[in-house]
Amino acid sequence: MNAVARPVFPFTALVGQQEMQQGLLIAAVDPLIGGVLILGDRGTGKSTAVRALAAVLPPIRAVEGCAYQCAPEARAGLCARCGEGSPTRPRASERPVPVVDLPLGATEDRILGALDLERLMVSGEKAFEPGLLARANRGFLYIDEVNLLEDHLVDLLIDVSASGENRIERESLSVVHPSRFVLVGSGNPEEGELRPQLLDRFGLAVEVRTPQDLGERLDVLRRREAFERDPAGFVASHAKAQASLSKRLVRARKHVLGVTLSDDLLLKATDLCRRLGTDGLRGELSLMRAAKAVAALGGRDAVTLSDLRTVAPMALRHRLRRDPLDETDSSARVLRAMDETLID
Secondary structure, rough: OOOOOOOOOOOHOOOOOOOHHHHHHHHOOHHHHHOOOEOOOOOHHHHHHHHHHHHOOOEEEEEEEOOOOOOOOOOOOOOHHHHOOOOOOEEEEEEEEEEOOOOOOOOHHHHHHEEEEEEEHOEEEEEEEOOOHHOOEEEEEEEEEEHHOOHHHHHHHHHHHOEEEEEEEOOOEEEEEEEEEEEEEEEEEEHHOOOHHHHHOOOEEEEOOOOOHHHHHHHHHHHHHHHHHOOOHHHHHHHHHHHHHHHHHHHHHHHHHHHHHOOHHHHHHHHHHHHOOOOOOHHHHHHHHHHHHHHHHHHOOOOOOOHHHHHHHHHHHHOOOOOOOOOOOOHHHHHHHHHHHHOO
């Protein structure tokens, strides 16, 4: 008998963490953004927001029986089974977008996948047992306290997120399967810094703080208490808002492909990155993609200066070099440079 899933706190019921919500929605509109890093205090709803996001994401169509959620209409990026080119169209069904937790204590075998020992002992057959990276394909991989992740697992995630494939060569197994996911990490910077190699892979970095407004704090407590008292009723009371946001996401995903960015705004964005001294061009690319996603969420055909100003801090704050002569934090440095470049 299957256990009844406990209702998840609604994404639209979150209070006081607009930047975090917007960053996650941007990544949902354009997964090529490169993931979202959520930095801030404990107990500010980081984990709640990530898990709540799944409920507003439109379902995906996947080949039935496929451990990797391969899309039935895809011609590339498929697992070995789905890529065999069967003349018959595979049966497919809708399923929720996977949101997979990667716990800090997870072993490499659990993450990558490993030899199915039970099957080997029963039948003598060598078979692959997919891991967390298989389950996360076409979805979200969430790591709480990502800054405490062991170095060898960081290297592993960098390789997979860059290639979109998970390659396993061990115990006479040779397996390659698709693993394209939006990486979402959360953590408190005071408890340890993230390695630069992984930090650079996140397209956006959002900050969360404990609400200081008394009204907001009361609202958070009241909503949480109402959810704990009657989870199903609380979720039902936000069903209309959740459905509206889900439809908005569907429209934005289609619309973002046609959103334009003028040469004038592109020049301003590039000048902003130059002034801040960001390494490489990932800053500009993330800034452009995020601005287009925000425009798409707003139903606009072209990026505005306001869109650039909205996304610049989250696209650039984690890409700045430390300046020993400037004690200003990275967010303030981005805002200062914006006031010099992102102007009419």
